[in-house]
Amino acid sequence: MRKENSTNTLNKRQMEMDCGMSYTLAAIGGRWKPAILWRLTHGKLRYSVLRDAIPQVTERMLVLQLRELEKDGLIKRIVYAEVPPRVEYELTAKGKSLTPILQNLSDWGEKNR
Numbered sequence: 001m002r003k004e005n006s007t008n009t010l011n012k013r014q015m016e017m018d019c020g021m022s023y024t025l026a027a028i029g030g031r032w033k034p035a036i037l038w039r040l041t042h043g044k045l046r047y048s049v050l051r052d053a054i055p056q057v058t059e060r061m062l063v064l065q066l067r068e069l070e071k072d073g074l075i076k077r078i079v080y081a082e083v084p085p086r087v088e089y090e091l092t093a094k095g096k097s098l099t100p101i102l103q104n105l106s107d108w109g110e111k112n113r
Helices: 006-016 021-030 034-041 045-051 059-071 100-112
Strands: 075-080 086-091
Touching: 006 021, 006 086, 021 034, 034 045, 034 075, 034 086, 034 100, 045 059, 045 086, 045 100, 059 075
Parallel strands: none
Antiparallel strands: 075 086
């Protein structure tokens, strides 16, 4: 955890404001965000299906990554008022605009692995 007013945090914010690539990498970077986003490119998924599709991720980390993606406006969380509760996730328009980028990243990785 970084302090909100630390030099490191302020520099990160400034970089993201000044550089589109830095903003993009911050939004989709990390070990699990690309995997989550990629699975959601195929449509709306229930939380349990998403969790099962990425068996290596812990529940805690999956929840944290989903919250960050939601906060960044890339995914939408849909809660259905039923018993037991049902939660689904889907890409927003902003998130869907990442699909070609994710495809290019995947292609590049396959080619250069």
